[in-house]
Amino acid sequence: MSLYQSTLAYIEDEEEDQDQSTQSQSQSQSDTYMVGFIIANIVGLQYYSGRISGREMVGLVREPMNQYDSNAIKVLNTRTIQVGHIEKKVASVLAPLIDSNLIHVEGIVPKPSKKGNMYKIPCHVHVFTKLDAFETVKSAFWQSGLSLLSENSPLFSTSESMVVKEKKKGDVDEIFKLVDENLSQNKVNGIMEPPKDLILPDLFLHQKEGLYWLYHRENSDELPPFWEVKDGVFVNVLTHYETDKRPEPLRGGIFADDMGLGKTLTLLSLIALDKCNASNDGKIEVIADETKPLVISSGKRSRKGKVIQTGSRSKKQKIEDYVGQRGSKMTLIVCPPSVFSTWITQLTDHTKRGMLKAYMYYGERTQDVLELQKYDIVLTTYSTLSYDLESSNSKSPIKKIEWWRVILDEAHIIKNHKSKQSEAVNKLNAKRRWVVTGTPIQNGSMDLFSLMAFLRFDPFSTKSYWDSLVQRPIVQGNAKGLSRLQALMATISLRRTKEKALIGLPSKTIHICNVELSEDERKVYDEMEFEAKKFVTGYIERGMVTRHYSTVLSIILRLRQICTHMELVPSDVRSSISSYNFEDASNNPELLKKLVILLQDSEDIDCPICLSPPSKIIITCCAHIFCQNCITRTLNSKALCPLCRRKLSESDLFAPPPEFNPEVDNSSYQSSSKMAALIELLKGTRNENPSIKSVVFSQFRKLLLLLEEPLKKAGFKTLRLDGVMNAKKRANVMKEFEAPNPDGPTILLASLKASGTGINLTAASRVYLMEPWWNPAVEAQAMDRVHRIGQKEEVKIVKMIAKNSIDERITLLQEKKQKLAKEAFGKKGKEEKREINLDDLRTLMSL
The missing domain is CATH 3.30.40.10 (Zinc/RING finger domain, C3HC4 (zinc finger))
Structure with a gap:
């Protein structure tokens, strides 16, 4: 964030444009409490395929663009299939309150009677709001004539609310606990070798274990988490949804290994297995028969798009036959543009020539499905995907293909579930879904909801269930929320840190350089x-x-x-x-x-x-x-x-004018305390070892320009890498910095965000962060461009912090975010009560 x-x-909850009264206490959107519930009917059952068979939670989703009723609230079952709508007279009261962010609602259907009406089902709609809005909400319902059953009502105890039930029995947490204790499908209890005829390097032990986990997640026939068989019926023990049809296995998950542990190569090994017959005992037989090279390389632009291939085209008919006989096991990889180079480099350097073919679906690109089906891998960006799936252009082949596998790389990009990137990836049709990120939680637990939605991990892929079962308890400081989140992450993710991966990576130390302002x-x-x-x-x-x-x-x-x-x-x-x-x-x-x-x-x-x-x-x-x-x-x-x-x-x-270059007047140049401290540290490193290379990160491009002249005067050769450079210039800078030239540049001045993903900086072993970044995950990504597989030297990170300043206060808020991200994968710890709010703003300003 x-x-x-x-x-x-906190904006939508704290300030209304008509109400300028003092707001003394800030609360986030999920920091709400149940004010009461109403009994409403779900109607229109005959028009929808969704069914409710027992006592179940249901999703209530506003549908403002409904052509028949702008107040419409549709009802989804736990399989996200529409059941019907909330009856109009109730929706007309709820919809304006929901739209103004005054309330949010959750629903649960009582166990239906045997003599129920086939066209409607009663539903308990639970209304949540902030404590200081209780009376306002109660008044709104009273004026509308709807009966809101609150705590002082004798009928309140009849609510089917999971919230009320939790207070009595805590059975939901018992369910999470049991799932946590029986994670047989998630345990890494074996290793798997990649196909040697396709993958050239030997994998590290943690990569072989990761490959085993990925492969068995994709091929397991076990029931998804939270599903059981009872009396021949499949039941979701959280939502009480019953069906006689066996739920599909959850083929995918979150691959959350620490940055720099070789996730890309592990995933390429998984893709390579598509060309093999793999048995449970680990034996692998390569079935692809490619005798002439189809080399993955920098590629050439054709009229149909960017194809990263060279070599013989005489295999065309053979490839088409192969696709037809074997079925289309195509993998779509979605990533930021800066990560393209990582995938292409890994393909070029670590796979056998011609065995895996890739297509860059980016810029000028084909609209032909058959053309794409010739490739094992299709690489695209989040923005390209958003444009294609949002566009009314139905010619996009991305829409038409049922992908064998979709991999979202740097998946924290979709952390906002309302963003167009999130909406786009959720529209993809795929048999296997993977989320890949070393930082699945950057700002708070809500980051995970969009990942659950993409993975289609029911019921957590429906926001009302996520809020009820996970988000609200976490935000309200309830320890159950964190324990549930931990159980959930253990169920669906694999995460190993550098400290535990045993890959022989040199140590990384982080130092704070406290700078006294002049x-x-x-x-x-x-x-x-x-x-x-x-x-x-x-x-x-x-x-x-x-x-x-x-x-x-x-x-x-x-x-x-x-x-x-x-x-x-x-x-x-x-x-x-x-x-x-x-x-x-x-x-x-x-x-x-x-x-x-x-x-x-x-x-x-x-x-x-x-x-x-x-x-x-x-x-x-x-x-x-x-x-x-x-x-x-x-x-x-x-x-x-x-x-x-x-x-x-x-x-x-x-619209602002185009990008401009900051002006730097070296004739009137004045140093700064941080700059002087940095140069002294760099001189000390040079005295220690002249060949050591350093990366200096800043979010301010002008600072990078200001640093060039004084570093030159101090005898340093520098290079600069920032966001306004095109891909070719960036590649040239990286090539020059990596070259082992004793007379070459030893300092790279890098824009933090432009260098945070998709580049390898293992030529350096020193990192200087000129200012604390608001989001600690961005800092971590920048550090791990240096501290990753391939690094041979001990890595030293130095954070430049001005004493008694906003710098120190930002680091306090960073620690708060890092705590939640770390504890989500742990087993113990107290949860923070809130995410970023007005109290944090007061902290920043020392109020």
Whole structure:
């Protein structure tokens, strides 16, 4: 989560555009409690195939675009198949409350009577809201004439609510405990060798164990977790759903090994097994018969797309016959563009020539399904997939293929379940589904819901079940929530850390270099922080953080920049923050210009709708920042700003000018305390060993430019790697840095986000982080570009932290996030009560 997102994580719940009263306590969306329940009918059963056979939880999903009723609430069973709708008179009351984020609802169907009505089923709808909204919600139901059964009602105890039942018996936790104790399908109790005729290198022991786990997950016929056979009927013990049809096995999961442990090669070994007959005793027989090479290489562009292959085309008919006889065992790999090079390098270096063919479905690409079926692997990006599956163009072959396997690499990209990337991957048709990421939890437990949705892990792939069973207990500080999350992760994921993988990787140490700001820096910092506190305190007291979001963002960013180098902060900001009040930029071109500069100064800004770096940036007249597609799609359904609820139209949207290069005036150059400390550390390393290479990471591109001249004067040869470079230039920089030239460059100045994924920096053994990143997972990814398989030297990480500053307070919030991510895979520990909220903003500003 970027600073942008984190500052806004509480927005929808804390601030309404009509209510500017003081909000003294912040709560996240899941920090809600049951105010009561109503009894409603599920109607229209005859029109849908979903069935309910016993006492079951059901999913209640708003359907605002329903052509017959804009208040529609559809009902799904635990297999995510629609059963019907909530009756209109109830939906007309619930829908406005749901849409305004005042309540959310969950449903459970009592055990139906034998003489029930075949066209409708009664459902207990449980209503959740914040404690301070209880009376408001009760009043809304009273005025509507609906009977809300709350705790003071004698009928409250008749509720079928899982929440009420938990308080009495705790049977749900017993179920989780039993599942946790019987993870036979998840235990890594064997090893598997890759097919030697296809995979060239010997795998490490942990990779062979990983291959065994992956293969057996894909080929197991066991019931999915939480399913049992009772009296010849299959029952989900969590949701009480019954069926006489055996549920499909959960063929896939989360491959969450630590970054740098060789997940890509392990997955290629799994793909290679598709060309073999593998027996349970580990014997493998290669069935593919390719005699002429079809080499995976850098590839050539054809009229039909980018094909990474060279060599003979005389095998065309043979390949088509092979696809026809064997069935199409095609693997789709979805990843960021920067990770393409990793997959291609692994294919080129570690697989036998011509045995695995790959196609880059990116840029100019084929629309021919038969063309794609010639390849074992299709590589694409999340954005390409989103465009293809969102587009009305039905020609996309991605839509038409039933993939043998889909692998989402760097899958934390889909952590927001509402983003277009998440929606796109969920539309894929696949027999096997894998989520691959070393950081499945970056900001909080809600990150995992989108992964469950993609994996189709019922019932956790339905949000109401996830909220009820996992999310709400975690957010409310209930220890049961963490234990459930741990059992769930143990059931569906495999994670090994570098410390436990026994691969002989050199050690990694992390040091904090506490930097004392100079007298001038301290004066400017203290003055700006004093003024910033007044602004932020006023916004919090008036409940107007959202309306002044860009000002708050600017304040926090500028405080961070002063800690690194005062040249990063415009002179007018150093004199007064008030010049950066962005409340309304519609008729103020100077403010818009400043906001553009703010965007270009920092990498730590994401679109709050898709939670990804903005593509085709749009700035609204209320000074909020979105992707063009995200905000346009939102305005099509509701003409309001998603953040501050201000009325918006397309005329209120502004596009910033193209990317600009920060100007650096070396003639008036002044050093900074952090920069001076860095150069001294680098000199010390050079004195220790002149051949040691270092990577200096920063989120500020201007700082990388500012560092070039002083490092040159200090006798260092440097290279720079940042986000504005094209792929070819980046590749050239990497090649030059990796070359073992004694007279070559020893320092790489790298943009943190541009270098966080998809590159190998094992030529270096020293890492310097010039400022703490809001999301510790991004820092971890950057560190692990250096500390990974292939590293021969001890790795030393140095984090540059300005004393008595916002730097220190960001590290405190980092520790909070890391704690949850670590404990999700553990067995003990107390859970944090909340994710990012107003209290964290107060911490940042030392209020």
